[in-house]
Amino acid sequence: MEFMNPRYEHGAPGKTGVLLVNLGTPEAPTKTALKSYLRSFLSDPRVVEFKGPRWLWLLILNAVILNIRPKKSAEAYAGIWDELGENTGSPLLHISQLQHQALQHVLDDGYVVELAMRYGEPSIDTGLDRLQQQGARSVIILPLYPQYSATTSASIFDAVSKVYQQRRWLPDIRFISHYHDHDLYIVALAKSVVEHQQHHGKQFLLMSFHGIPQRYLHNGDPYHCECHKTGRLLAERLGLRDDEYRVSFQSIFGREPWLQPYTDATLKSLPEKGIKAVQVICPGFAADCLETLEEIAVENRDYFMAAGGESFSYIPALNDRKEHIHLLSELIKQHSRGLDKTETGFQKDTAKRHKQHPFNRDN
Ligand SMILES: C=CC1=C(C)c2cc3[nH]c(cc4nc(cc5[nH]c(cc1n2)c(C)c5CCC(=O)O)C(CCC(=O)O)=C4C)c(C)c3C=C
Numbered sequence: 001m002e003f004m005n006p007r008y009e010h011g012a013p014g015k016t017g018v019l020l021v022n023l024g025t026p027e028a029p030t031k032t033a034l035k036s037y038l039r040s041f042l043s044d045p046r047v048v049e050f051k052g053p054r055w056l057w058l059l060i061l062n063a064v065i066l067n068i069r070p071k072k073s074a075e076a077y078a079g080i081w082d083e084l085g086e087n088t089g090s091p092l093l094h095i096s097q098l099q100h101q102a103l104q105h106v107l108d109d110g111y112v113v114e115l116a117m118r119y120g121e122p123s124i125d126t127g128l129d130r131l132q133q134q135g136a137r138s139v140i141i142l143p144l145y146p147q148y149s150a151t152t153s154a155s156i157f158d159a160v161s162k163v164y165q166q167r168r169w170l171p172d173i174r175f176i177s178h179y180h181d182h183d184l185y186i187v188a189l190a191k192s193v194v195e196h197q198q199h200h201g202k203q204f205l206l207m208s209f210h211g212i213p214q215r216y217l218h219n220g221d222p223y224h225c226e227c228h229k230t231g232r233l234l235a236e237r238l239g240l241r242d243d244e245y246r247v248s249f250q251s252i253f254g255r256e257p258w259l260q261p262y263t264d265a266t267l268k269s270l271p272e273k274g275i276k277a278v279q280v281i282c283p284g285f286a287a288d289c290l291e292t293l294e295e296i297a298v299e300n301r302d303y304f305m306a307a308g309g310e311s312f313s314y315i316p317a318l319n320d321r322k323e324h325i326h327l328l329s330e331l332i333k334q335h336s337r338g339l340d341k342t343e344t345g346f347q348k349d350t351a352k353r354h355k356q357h358p359f360n361r362d363n
């Protein structure tokens, strides 16, 4: 095996590379594109920890799930495709691109920022390559998941490490595993709620997070606790009493129990308890996507109204809001401490000498 590396030039100023990573999205809202996206997503052993042998899961996935799910999912994606404007395609990808641009804009030129998706394009491999080509000698990986879960954050770590297994010269690497209780994150969420309430009034607040199987929590995944901590801190920041908000979990998949209470069951039950007006926020989603724009803002709204609800509104994700970009840039700066951005580990004069005699080992 050959370890790959772009040609190294002595004396080039070292930069800090930032790789923003989100989940990924299908290339188009079609059955074919969904099949390929779901294949790569659902065959990740971090996402589906199948209890039996792996070959059996791959058989079920290929023979059953990938023959049923892509059609249903493609229809759902078709409903939100281009929702943010002409030719904007998948909201998740479009918003991630806006976040990427905004972040590059606010960080100084000692940083280079690239965007990558865990499944699909642009790939983590390409993103890391681009950082290296732009002179990054240290790399900060920032998964856009505020709450750590093995299903998401660790899966990104696996993909990054797989890429680096093929590289000769590794950069200094920082991995931001979570920021669920970061003050600027809570401040940004609270501000988005307050602004929403200026237009819609103040209602019961449901904080809905993406679910994971309960089994993963029992096997040690801290995700559940981190969601609850985010929920508590946000409620405290907003000055909410315990009966003015609730934390719930959405997007269940498969037959085993997932984290509860479920968002859909909660919304169906609120009207009979006298709560007929709700606002839903999804603090775990850094960018709006299928799971917020369709599952929450359309599907779950219908459940709530059909159960006797009178007013429902969805509070958008932090997306490219100023406070969100500020949070991400501060996170990056905090995790940059100790990284060398001025030179590539050589003294300047040594680097100069090296430039003249690239293979001179006498330094
Ligand atoms: C099968 C198990 C799944 C686990 C575990 C899971 C965890 C998980 N996912 C997100 C964030 C997102 N998931 C999204 C879509 C999505 N998720 C699953 C399955 C699991 N997710 C599927 C099959 C899909 C595809 C859509 C569908 O067919 O229903 C998305 C949206 C992507 C988009 O393109 O808009 C996000 C974001 C988190 C944060 C998480 C665990 C904490």
Ligand SMILES: [Fe+2]
Residues within 6 Å of the ligand: 210, 251
């Ligand atoms: Fe998911």
Ligand SMILES: [Fe+2]
Residues within 6 Å of the ligand: 224, 225, 226, 228
């Ligand atoms: Fe917990």
